[in-house]
Amino acid sequence: MIHDQRAEKFRQIVENKFQIYNSLFMSLPYDKMTNIGMLLPFLGEESKNGYEAGKTPEDIVEDFFKNHIDLQTEEQKLELLFKIIQYIERQVVLFDSIEDAAFPSLHSESDNGTVTNLFERSVQDHKLEKVREKLEDFTVKVVFTAHPTQFYPSSVQRIIQDLRSAIATDSITNIDMLLQQLGKTPFVNKEKPTPIDEALSIISYLRYVYYDTIGELFTKIKKTFKNGNFHIHEDLIQLGFWPGGDRDGNPFVTADVTKSVAQELHSAILKSYYSHLKFIRRRLSFRGVAETLNSLSEELYAAIFTGKKITSEDILKKADEAEKVLVEQHNSLFIDLLINFKDRVKIFGTHFATLDIRQxxxxxxxxxxxxxxxxxxxxxxxxxxxxxxxxxxxxxxxxxxxxxxxxxxxxxxxxxxxxxxxxxxxxxxxxxxxxxxxxxxxxxxxxxxxxxxxxxxxxxxxxxxxxxxxxxxxxxxxxxxxxxxxxxxxxxxxxxxxxxxxxxxxxxxxxxxxxxxxxxxxxxxxxxxxxxxxxxxxxxxxxxxRGGPPARGGGKTHDFYASQGKTIANNKIELTIQGQTITSIFGNKEQAKYNFEQLLTAGVENDVFKNSKKDLTEKERALIIELADISYQKYSDLKAHPMFVPYLQEMSTLEYYGKTNIGSRPTKRGGGSELKFEDLRAIPFVGSWSQLKQNVPGFFGFGFAMQQMKEQGRFDEVRDLYKGSDFFKTLVLNSMMSMNKSYFPLTYYIKNHPKFGAFWNILFEEYKLSKNIMLELTGFTMLQQEDPISRKSVEIREKIVLPLLSIQQYALMKIQKGEGNKEAYEKLVTRSLFGNINASRNSA
Structure with a gap:
């Protein structure tokens, strides 16, 4: 019932708004883009119907030119396709902004996995003391990496933030103006970002999202679970940082870069304290308090701009002095403001986030x-x-x-x-x-x-x-x-x-x-x-x-951590997040707070609330081992197929990842020209399957293993495992999410390819098998049935990007045939890749 209500709400406040605001695009004064808004639905229809009928992307795009627009030269056609890509990229931004703005309306304070829900549950189950105990000795650490899975230029990032605010208040005038700005702002980085650019991009999230989010969440937990001697430690929620410290395969990260990024983090947290203090001083204007805080402000200013050394102990000492006067002479008026500031100094120190070195x-x-x-x-x-x-x-x-x-x-x-x-x-x-x-x-x-x-x-x-x-x-x-x-x-x-x-x-x-x-x-x-x-x-x-799609350990993070039983140490939840996961899951205060809470409560629940579904029995364990071994053999056979690497190299966008200018790292380890499987980076590898809409690493071999059990008359054992083990259930649901983002009709044309036809058929057969057997296992009638909001979001995004995929495949086919302007078609592939990466943000 709640699922249905949420799905309906999503339709009203996300889907309907998107239709309305999307129509504003049609009247925008884009350069030479007058009819794009009218033409795009035709390309969408040609694509959908064409793929279902088994047409090739080349046929679809050529039919679109022939049936809907009178263009003669290759140059004119290419120009139109580039304009369509630009248009779709902006549609994606609009949809992202609408979905983000709707987040608070689609989630409530007492949802499963929130701090409020944890408190209510602990009171009901008489486990409040146990929860307090765990909170005193537990940590969640989110580590930001620079892995290039999304990289809007900062100018576009800022428009997105403003657009989200305008949509939240339904300000049509502002939305219209911002869409115009979006129409004229370049979406592509002219050059690859340096590691310092990547670091600064994420540091802006630290300053404008996480400083407040984590501070407020810390205060909320303190107030919710308060008790005479209860004290939550300041390391309860921590941030880690890889840009500028992660040199694995990135020759551009040097000792100088690491030092510069450490200084940027130091400077950023001091600036956050300085502006926070400005706000506090508006209230704490009392004699003895104001002077002390003013002096602290001056010390922070000197540390930011002249490099004068300041430690977190120095800052706290001054804040303590102010607090003493406030308590003794001014009735503790506004003391919460000062305590809140001190908590943040204890949380973030003079480092903001811990910079890791990796090699x-x-x-x-x-x-x-x-x-x-x-x-x-x-x-x-x-x-x-x-x-x-x-x-x-x-x-x-x-x-x-x-x-x-x-x-x-x-x-x-x-x-x-x-x-x-x-x-x-x-x-x-x-x-x-x-x-x-x-x-x-x-x-x-x-x-x-x-x-x-x-x-x-x-x-x-x-x-x-x-x-x-x-x-x-x-x-x-x-x-x-x-x-x-x-x-x-x-x-x-x-x-x-x-x-x-x-x-x-x-x-x-x-x-x-x-x-x-x-x-x-x-x-x-x-x-x-x-x-x-x-x-x-x-x-x-x-x-x-972990991070991104299920094939990279992503998917539903709360479910993943909540499914680990007592045989696994649970002292701390620590994970990487990257690229589109930063923007889609931790991108604004509401989302970040909600998702930090989800991680925190997953860890606490695991220790405090016993649940037999978290612990594997010997029988369940034996069955998972059997399934894993069968699936591994199937996947290993695929990897050993002589067409595996050539298929990715010739039929996917793998070779184009390095040209997108979205990250500072090369796309493969090793300097040789020949592509070896072991040198492939995981992100371009998984991303290339995603661009083909095949998502092979997220399901391949899983369905085959279950089918083997079925043929042995043992499918009931698999059903019992699904019902009895949270760990296995989470794996199944995440794999179904991967399949829901697959769309094999896009590449139907490859089944007759002289070189790759047989290989494509192996992939398609395993997809069909996995999909059918998982639907049978779960009793669902469709993939992601248990999560209607996510399913609906995926459906709309897939519809937006289908024309983009058609253009990308069309360009790849032209390149393979050696027809036309190779350079322009390669640019077309790269540009559509960029748009697809940004559109698939909810792969997390």
């Missing part, structure tokens, strides 16, 4: 090898001997004696203490190692600190292995076991409070092992590492590399 283990090995040779000559030594020798070192190596990446790595490590001096120890506190699969990968980083002159007790950094391939996940237990036994590392962990963070990568896991296998291997790795860490007296924290 690939293979680069680290190169650094260790070169340092070892420089110090000890070309002595043949094992990797273990190298790090064991280097961690004993007591004199500093000179970074300038090395070149390129080795020099830069050593400078990066050397400046950690300097950044911690400016931003506090929370400002930079961990070093993440991609592609970890051995003890040396962690110990090499420890050795860096020693060769850079740090004494053991000065290494104020967590060293975090990232296990992401199937091999890495399988080795994780042995690696961590050996590390926990290593006397040098044991002492390091003691100094770090006996806490170990371990990162697990969904994106590369799925790329490597397929959807079901990757999810299961990560679940299993968490269980094993939880047990191992407990045996060694270590508090383990899992950091999930």
């Amino acid at each position: 690939d283990s293979r680069i680290h090995q190169k650094v260790i090898d070169e340092v070892y040779v420089k110090l000890y000559g070309k002595i043949v030594a094992s990797n273990e001997e190298k790090f064991n020798t280097l961690i004993q070192i007591s004199n500093k190596v000179n970074a300038d004696e090395f070149e390129d990446i080795v020099r830069d790595t050593l400078i990066t490590v050397s400046q950690v203490s300097e950044i911690q001096g400016l931003n506090g120890l929370r400002g930079m506190s961990r070093y993440i190692i991609s592609n970890s699969d051995a003890v040396k990968d962690v110990m090499n980083v420890y050795a860096f600190f020693k060769v850079c002159g740090y004494r053991d007790e000065e290494i104020n950094m967590d060293i975090v292995p990232l296990f992401e391939t199937m091999e890495g996940l399988t080795n994780a237990e042995n690696v961590m076991n050996e590390l926990y036994q290593n006397p040098v590392y044991q002492k390091h962990l003691q100094r770090r409070g006996n806490q170990q963070t371990i990162m697990l990568g969904f994106s590369d896991g799925t790329k490597d092992g397929g959807y079901l296998k990757a999810n299961w291997e990560i679940y299993k790795a968490k269980e094993v590492l939880t047990k191992l860490s407990e045996q060694n007296g270590i508090k383990v924290v899992f950091f999930d590399g």
Whole structure:
């Protein structure tokens, strides 16, 4: 019933508004775009009907030209197609803005997963004390990454924010003006953004969304659960930051960039305090209080503009002085304002968000090898001997004696203490190692600190292995076991409070092992590492590399975390968010607050409210292993197909990701011209399947595994698993979301392709099989039936972008045939790719 009401509300306040405001586009004075609004529905219809009838994108676009517009030359046709793309891009922005503005109306304070709901439930179940206990010892950390899954220029970002406000108040005049501005504002970055551009783009979210959101949410939790001795710690909600620190595969992130971004974060939080203080001083105008706060303002100003050092302790000391006078002489008037400010200083320190360093283990090995040779000559030594020798070192190596990446790595490590001096120890506190699969990968980083002159007790950094391939996940237990036994590392962990963070990568896991296998291997790795860490007296924290669509570990995050049982450590929920996930899930205050609450309550519920559906029985576990292995074999066969990489290279947009100027990183690791599967980055890999509307990494092999069970007469076991396990149910629903965003008619034409026809048919058959068997399993009549709002949103977006997909496929076909202006068609593919990326934001 509630589902139906929400779906109807969505129709009224999102779909209907979109129809109305979309009509404003038709009268806009675009350059040479007079009839686009009239023509676009025709291309939409030609596309929909044409694909259902098995026409090729080339036929569809040519029929559109022939039936609806009289254009003779290729140049005229190309110009029109570019204009259509521009028009659709702006339609997407309008729909985003309308959907965002509707968010508060579609969600309520007492929804499942909100703080209010958690409080009511804890009172009903007599678990209030237990919830308070968990809140005192729990953390949610959201880590922003610069992965390029969406990158509007900042000028467009600002229009989007203003448009959202205008739509919220239904101000037609303002909406009309903003749509005109949108019509004339370029959507494409002329050049690739630098890592500093990426950092500044996300820092603006920190300042204008998260500073208030997290501060207000903290106050709300305090008030909701208040009790005499109850104290929630200021690290309850934390922010992490990768742009400018993540150098894995990004040669543009250097030590200088890292230092600059740390300074930008420092400056941004001080500016936030300065403007917050301005507001407080309007109320706290009393003698003794006003002078103290004025003096604090001046100190913040000096720190921002002259670089004078200020610590969070300095700020709090002044605020405490003001509070003392306020209490003793002014009846504590407006004291909440001051307490709120102090809470934020405790939450954000002088760092705002923790800047992580990340690099690939293979680069680290190169650094260790070169340092070892420089110090000890070309002595043949094992990797273990190298790090064991280097961690004993007591004199500093000179970074300038090395070149390129080795020099830069050593400078990066050397400046950690300097950044911690400016931003506090929370400002930079961990070093993440991609592609970890051995003890040396962690110990090499420890050795860096020693060769850079740090004494053991000065290494104020967590060293975090990232296990992401199937091999890495399988080795994780042995690696961590050996590390926990290593006397040098044991002492390091003691100094770090006996806490170990371990990162697990969904994106590369799925790329490597397929959807079901990757999810299961990560679940299993968490269980094993939880047990191992407990045996060694270590508090383990899992950091999930998730984000975007289900194929990258995205999907319904609250359900995912709420489905993890007591066999998995639940000390902290920590995950990455990126690109369109930032804008679509944490993009404005209402959404961010709601989604932070969802994460927080998922973690608390897991410990406090017992539910048999969270814990797997031996029988359920055995069945998941069986399904995962069958699915892995099916996916591995697909990966081994000789057409797998050529198909992506020739028929998808993979090669064009690097031309979109939406991110600073190259699209593949390694510098060779030949494309190898292992060098493919997970984002262009998953994104290319998404642009083809095939979403293979989100379902392939899953349906096949269930079909095998059915053929063995064991489908009832799968049904019981779906009903009995929240973990399995979440996997099924997320996979159905992936399929709901697939549209195979777009590429029907490939089934007769001489080179790729057979390969395309393998994909299509698995899609049909997976869709049918999952509908049978769930009892649904359509995909995403359980989430009508999300389903409706997807439906409207898919309708908006269908003409865009037609244009993209048309251009790809022209390029494959070698017809016409190759450069223009390549630009057409890139531009439509850009529009599609932005349109698929709700893939999160």
